[in-house]
Amino acid sequence: MWAERLLQGTLDTLLMVGVSSLIALLLGIPLAVVLVTSGKGGIYQAPTLNRLLGGFVNLFRSVPFLILMVALIPFTRLIVGTTYGVWAAVVPLTIAATPFFARIAEVSLREVDHGLIEAAQAMGCRRWHIIWHVLLPEARPGI
Template sequence: MSPILFNLLLRSIGETVIMTLASGLISLLIGLPLGIILIATDRGGLFQNRPVNLALGGLVNAFRSVPFIILLVALIPLTRLIVGTSIGTMAAIVPLSIAAIPYYARMAAVSLREVDRGLIEAARSIGASRWTIIREVIVPESLPGLTAGFTVTLVTLIGASAMAGAVGAGGLGDLAIRYGYQRFETGVMVAVVAVLIVLVCGMQWVGDHITRRVDHR
């Protein structure tokens, strides 16, 4: 691989990491509260409200059901409105975040729902408020599952960011398409695949390590 291509590879790795971490953080900040609302408003929840739960659940399912490549194109007007352009790393963060938020919200809801009902009832019996139960019981008890789900979300975002390269988002996907595929640079394609494998394995290892650390069961 020539020095020029090597420099492009390094830049593409940085772009992929930025896209993944930025959209992952946004999915955590918005997806976790959504997951909490989904389980809190569900039947038997702390703030049971079926109309709100059905509406929010339907919205989450609607976005989850749209393939990312279609969502990427459909959100071009919104992306231009937010960042002023539809191409580049910053532009890709918008559709990546919108795709990841409902994905993580559902994963978070699954983890939050698995909390032992006995713990919740015990907290209620000593007079804990509903928000205190969520903050002090449900979320802490769900941390292993929430962390594992967030790790899976980040790994999924790595693959989605590579797909976003097909429409000029930059990153490893763009490098693989422009040089590995269109210019028949086999070395570039092999390098991109190898880097993606390392990124995924590394992120999964870190996530698994953190999950074990927060699991006190």
């Protein structure tokens, strides 16, 4: 009996962590790309957008998880329909993990040699191609 509960708890934990990690990956990479490309020296310079997104990321990174989880109870109920259980835990885990992963991905993207970006621009690449074919492949090991 205890072994069944242990196995079920392990599977629930793996499901919560796996789903929230996948969603954080899918949301964090675009967020990191926007932060890098809209920053100073980026290919889509937008200082206001960069400050707003940077502040958003810093805000959610600085809030302790338990406080964030309690603050997200109404949002979790809206999304999942309940405030407890495996799927209810995915919502705050995802919201807490996305900014952390976005910063990690941002650091990896910023480490890409600027000469590669300049070379792609000199060859006439569009900005989207620079992101897709230069920035993301070069930053993949760090991400």
